[in-house]
Amino acid sequence: MSHDKISRRSLLQGALIGLAAAPASALLARDAFAADLPLIDPADAQAKALGYVHDATKVDAKANPNYKAGQLCANCIQYTGKEGAAEGGCNIFPGKGVKATGWCKVYVIKPGATLG
Numbered sequence: 001m002s003h004d005k006i007s008r009r010s011l012l013q014g015a016l017i018g019l020a021a022a023p024a025s026a027l028l029a030r031d032a033f034a035a036d037l038p039l040i041d042p043a044d045a046q047a048k049a050l051g052y053v054h055d056a057t058k059v060d061a062k063a064n065p066n067y068k069a070g071q072l073c074a075n076c077i078q079y080t081g082k083e084g085a086a087e088g089g090c091n092i093f094p095g096k097g098v099k100a101t102g103w104c105k106v107y108v109i110k111p112g113a114t115l116g
Ligand code: SF4
Pocket: 052, 072, 073, 074, 076, 077, 078, 079, 090, 091, 092, 093, 098, 102, 103, 104, 105, 106, 107, 108
C-alpha cells in the first residue's frame, strides 16, 4: 500500500520535473541553432508588414510613431539570440534570424532591459 503511494508520488514528481525541464531544453536547443538561422529578408512579406529593418537607426519614425531610439531586437522580449551576438532568433519570425540591431513594429522591451 505505502509502496503504491511512493510510486505514485515518484511518478508525479518525475512528470513535474520533466514538464519543467522541457521548455528550458527547448529554449536551449533553439538558442544553439539560432546562429545557423538564415537572416530574414526585410523585403519578405511578413517582415515588410511588421516594418522590420536590420538597422533600427533607419526606422521611419513618421511611419512608426511608437519607435524610440535605443529599441533594438537585442533588447526585445521576442529575441532569442545570445547576449552580444550579432544575430539571433525571434519568436515572431520562426525559422529566421534577425539582426541584434534590428527592429519591427511588435517590439516590446525585455523585462529588466534598458534601451541601448
Ligand atoms: S519582435 Fe522584437 S526581436 Fe523580433 S524582429 Fe521585432 S523587434 Fe526584433
